[in-house]
Amino acid sequence: MRNLLRFIVQYHFLILFLLIETFSLFLLFSANPYQKVRFYNYSHDISGRMSTRIENIKDYLSLRDENRILAEENARLYNRLGSSFARVAADSVYMGDSIQPRKFLYLTARVVNNTVNKQFNYLTLDKGSLSGIKPEMAVIGSEGIVGIVKSVSDNYASVLSALNRDFIVSAKIQKNGYFGPLKWNGNSADYATLVDIPHHVKIETGDTIVTSGFGGVFPEGYHIGTISDFRLKGGNYYEIRVKLSTDFRKLNYVQVIKNYALNEIDSLEKANKP
Amino acid sequence: MIKDLLNYLFQFAVLILAQLLVFNNIELSGFINPYVYVLFILLIPFEIPKLVLLVSAFLLGLSVDLFLGTPGVHSSACVFMAFARPRVLALFSPREGYQTGTLPRISYFGLEWFVKYTMMLVLLHHFILFYLEVLTLHHFFATFFRALLSSLLTSLIIVISQYFIFRK
Numbered sequence: 001m002r003n004l005l006r007f008i009v010q011y012h013f014l015i016l017f018l019l020i021e022t023f024s025l026f027l028l029f030s031a032n033p034y035q036k037v038r039f040y041n042y043s044h045d046i047s048g049r050m051s052t053r054i055e056n057i058k059d060y061l062s063l064r065d066e067n068r069i070l071a072e073e074n075a076r077l078y079n080r081l082g083s084s085f086a087r088v089a090a091d092s093v094y095m096g097d098s099i100q101p102r103k104f105l106y107l108t109a110r111v112v113n114n115t116v117n118k119q120f121n122y123l124t125l126d127k128g129s130l131s132g133i134k135p136e137m138a139v140i141g142s143e144g145i146v147g148i149v150k151s152v153s154d155n156y157a158s159v160l161s162a163l164n165r166d167f168i169v170s171a172k173i174q175k176n177g178y179f180g181p182l183k184w185n186g187n188s189a190d191y192a193t194l195v196d197i198p199h200h201v202k203i204e205t206g207d208t209i210v211t212s213g214f215g216g217v218f219p220e221g222y223h224i225g226t227i228s229d230f231r232l233k234g235g236n237y238y239e240i241r242v243k244l245s246t247d248f249r250k251l252n253y254v255q256v257i258k259n260y261a262l263n264e265i266d267s268l269e270k271a272n273k274p
Numbered sequence: 275m276i277k278d279l280l281n282y283l284f285q286f287a288v289l290i291l292a293q294l295l296v297f298n299n300i301e302l303s304g305f306i307n308p309y310v311y312v313l314f315i316l317l318i319p320f321e322i323p324k325l326v327l328l329v330s331a332f333l334l335g336l337s338v339d340l341f342l343g344t345p346g347v348h349s350s351a352c353v354f355m356a357f358a359r360p361r362v363l364a365l366f367s368p369r370e371g372y373q374t375g376t377l378p379r380i381s382y383f384g385l386e387w388f389v390k391y392t393m394m395l396v397l398l399h400h401f402i403l404f405y406l407e408v409l410t411l412h413h414f415f416a417t418f419f420r421a422l423l424s425s426l427l428t429s430l431i432i433v434i435s436q437y438f439i440f441r442k
Contacts, residue, residue: 113343
């Protein structure tokens with residue numbers, strides 16, 4: 001007993017270090033989903049509030065850019081209005097299809113926290129479950145895709161950024177429809193990698209890459225980026241470097257997309273698996 | 275005594291705020307990120323009880339973790355850095371040792387000593403931090419260079435900041 005006490009006194013620094021370090025690592029590795037979610041909810045609520053303040057200031061500083069982007073988006077939307085098309089016949093009027101039910105719903109949210117310099121980047125949005133946001137919803141910016149909602153608290157949502165090594169989305173080449181998985185390789189906030197495009201497909205730098213709509217999270221045809229360069233990997237498939245169209249360094253407002261058909265698609269596809 | 279304590283608490287708060295508001299936004303080519311808040315551990319007086327050193331380093335890392343949403347990453351790195359500090363101090367000890375009343379600053383031990391001391395501890399902290407963050411040896415050299423270059427930038431900022439904070 002005395003020896004044990006002496007040992008503890010002699011090595012108290014080392015023992016204490018090991019204790020605290022183990023605790024830190026336990027925090028890091030704790031895989032218990034319940035505690036993890038609780039921890040994230042608490043810390044998101046606190047840091048979310050703080051980040052909102054910081055973001056308010058940043059918003060104000062970037063008003064000019066934001067205005068320009070909104071104006072461009074307005075112009076695009078005006079172009080789609082019925083009034084910007086010439087009417088062909090005097091008796092024909094464009095009407096929305098009332099038989100077709102709504103498939104996607106868009107919710108606007110503001111980014112209150114965002115990182116681009118880690119290997120696993122996340123964004124925090126200022127809307128949560130009270131605003132109808134749920135995990136697995138797609139997030140897009142005005143220039144292209146942004147990420148997928150990962151977890152939500154009452155007033156905030158945590159989004160798996162496209163700049164995250166866990167992020168994967170089905171993408172296709174717009175002009176010929178060949179598709180493959182698109183991932184981020186962790187190096188630069190400007191580029192992602194598209195693989196599994198067979199070598200006989202004709203591609204060029206500058207070709208547009210859009211979402212394929214497979215998997216049901218992202219609607220089809222949303223901008224991801226353009227081909228910046230490509231090479232054959234193993235002789236059969238292209239590995240394509242894609243310049244992302246979203247500038248993740250200055251994201252402010254994003255749209256969260258609810259897909260009304262997601263549950264149906266999911267349960268249908270699950271039924272196929274043995 | 276109380277005044278010193280308040281002084282260090284103030285430093286703690288200011289460094290965390292500076293890290294969150296300023297240094298987290300610095301990322302050169304998405305590759306190099308300085309983590310300057312570790313300056314707090316560097317500037318703690320020599321005579322501090324080791325227990326207090328470890329616990330305050332843990333709290334420092336934990337507060338940064340809370341705001342970045344990465345529980346455990348920064349706290350483990352900081353605790354290890356605090357653990358290594360007495361050994362690094364012994365390694366670079368001047369011939370007559372560290373006298374009471376002196377503080378780990380440039381004005382007491384000179385630039386060369388401070389640079390060596392800072393670089394050593396910042397390197398240790400950053401390497402643990404960056405490898406814990408990716409938690410894989412897959413892109414070993416990419417992470418290696420990120421850690422190395424970030425440490426150089428952090429050390430540079432820390433050394434320069436000393437001339438602004440403690441003017442003679």
